[in-house]
Amino acid sequence: MNPASGQDKLRLATCSLAGCFGCHMSLLDIDERIVEVLNNVEYGRSPLTDIRELKNADVGIVEGALCNEDNVRVLQQFRENCRILVGVGACALTGGLPAMRNHFGLTACLREAYLEGEGVVNPGIPSDPELPRLLNRVRPIQEVVKLDYFLPGCPPPADAFYELFSTLLEGREPVLSRELAPFD
Numbered sequence: 001m002n003p004a005s006g007q008d009k010l011r012l013a014t015c016s017l018a019g020c021f022g023c024h025m026s027l028l029d030i031d032e033r034i035v036e037v038l039n040n041v042e043y044g045r046s047p048l049t050d051i052r053e054l055k056n057a058d059v060g061i062v063e064g065a066l067c068n069e070d071n072v073r074v075l076q077q078f079r080e081n082c083r084i085l086v087g088v089g090a091c092a093l094t095g096g097l098p099a100m101r102n103h104f105g106l107t108a109c110l111r112e113a114y115l116e117g118e119g120v121v122n123p124g125i126p127s128d129p130e131l132p133r134l135l136n137r138v139r140p141i142q143e144v145v146k147l148d149y150f151l152p153g154c155p156p157p158a159d160a161f162y163e164l165f166s167t168l169l170e171g172r173e174p175v176l177s178r179e180l181a182p183f184d
């Protein structure tokens, strides 16, 4: 029984915005303890399940920064549908690696990637309406929504994910030790 919600299992949703899935891989790195977590968690929307629908999750885990309008839409959907929202990883906290493009500006990055960069063939900036519009600068997620908890690191250690799940399943506040919350 999940004491926080009164449900049998903790309903969990996860997403990767502008991230590399490394934080998701670290989540899976809790080794055999994954069996204990799986027995107590019901997975909803997540790249780990390929479920697309998101509603009424107990915990939402968000990896990655915001680099386009679709990232912002998904993040807001997670905030609206997750009772507890947890940002994981340096990209979510500060913009991380994706935010390196902020040093050059969006136009300069597009020119380098699609028009003038070494190895570019058939130059042309993609403009299909199906493609989400890029933001002028990459943003950390807490600039757009309020987070309840944050796991730092690139990626956060597997033990930090386990500590998060354990405490939430017991209905306690997650408090990470210094070892589990390293600075980059």
Ligand code: SF4
Pocket: 018, 019, 020, 021, 022, 023, 063, 064, 088, 089, 090, 091, 092, 096, 097, 153, 154, 155, 156
């Ligand atoms: Fe990947 Fe590190 Fe960013 Fe996580 S914080 S998405 S591991 S680059």
